Amino acid sequence: MTKYVFVTGGVTSSLGKGIISASLAKLLQARGYRVTIQKFDPYINIDPGTLNPYEHGECYVTEDGAETDLDLGHYERFLNVPTSQANNITTGRIYQNVINREREGQYLGKTVQVIPHITDEIKRNFKILGESGDYDIVITELGGTVGDIESLPYIEAVRQFKWELGANNAIVIHLTLIPFLAAAGELKTKPTQHSVKMLLEYGIQPDILVCRTEHHINMEIRKKIALFCNVNINSVIESIDASTIYDVPLLMLKENLDKTVLAKLKLSGNKEPNLDSWKDFLGRLKNPTKDVRIGLVGKYVELPDAYKSIIESFIHAGASNECKVNVEYIHSENINPNNVAEKLGHLNGILVAPGFGNRGIEGKLDAIKYVRENNIPFFGICLGMQCAVIEFGRNILKLKGAHSTEMDEKTKFPVIDIMESQKKIKNKGGTMRLGSYNCEIKKNTKAFEIYGKTKITERHRHRYEFNNKFLKQYNDAGMITSGMNPESGLVEIVELKNHPFFVAGQFHPELKSTVANPHPIFVKFVTAAAEHKYGQKIKKNK
């Protein structure tokens, strides 16, 4: 029978429920359990696909094309197991399901209410992954903070669920904050006590408390928390600030979080977790033999969460190269032909980020022209690839005013154009070309050198594409279309022949980089950046 672990948050948001959930899952996986994590978000959007990155950070896309919360990225990066639509549910989706059923007449004669109809639908969704038979343990992270009006139905659903399944089959981990008052020189437990009291008011006694803190919490404080929150002292887990999120599984191991969870679920905790490869990764991450500086050119740079998966992919690729990757955020709106050398001249590589709309486009084009002409390694993702195509069109093919029809509908040279399948679509939510698609790679190309095979799949999120009317012209002039979708003929990868590293993809490789499997384009891009800096061929370590 599948066991369930719920992770709630108290006191403040941003305590890192996603990282704690992923770390616990990692430890349980390393002990041989089949684990998955799902996230329930209390907002009314059906999914975060229609949210601005400033609102919500990056939108993470799964293999099956779901637009989801960025925490799913952490789950995949830690566990190396793909997630799916079932791993991210929002209040919007819960209500939509209930309202559709109401219209179909399934509740005929009844008043449809938050309790029991919404809570029943939440509980049904809690169980979907568990009922697949694929998992021993399902960890469910509840978005928001206990006490928020919008998370109440979820808390109530957890209360019912826990009661229905019995104490050893479903447990609640509450993540809270132990603030340090500098003036008093003390760690304070009161906010945690209050947050647990609030959970108790809703009928939930948390089984385990994970306490975020900047300083170690001593035995005295642990005892106090245990006494006031009705938990065993072993169930007070310290979660101290870490220098990297990838340390957290080991910190949780030291605190016996996994053992405590297994004991509460009456599962065996005898087998020690095998974390050899994880530790090997951390060793390489923390002992770099070289460093590079890479510019991330985008327009959401004020909010690094907007590029979460890209940043994490650089961490994986850096470890793989034993190279510290310093990422410098560069606002594309601030780049122009006069300052581009000053802005980018010191960098060992440039990544032009994904994005939508016209803002900051010209700066991206200036950046690409500069790195193309100066042989600086370049990596373009999605809009970044489209910009590489536009820049080449304008400056090499001399197609004056070449553009994407996303930015200029009337351009004389629509080198990037809306996909045929997108032309009739009016709705914005969930309608892009989403999820995993095949890509066939041509031999004797950089792309083939990177992947080492001809058949790959990558994840997508876009409406526009390379306009194949210009294919021959580009190939003849040295921009090679080295990856194509075999079914539709869409261009997936472009690269430049006479450049040390100029590779761009219509897909999002950052969504598939994990600790266990760093993405090969990121790995080779970092190698190229190191070669650019140190001026020699770098021998690959791993």
Ligand code: GLN
């Ligand atoms: N705006 C572009 C498109 O829709 C690129 C999307 C992206 O970068 N994710 O095709």
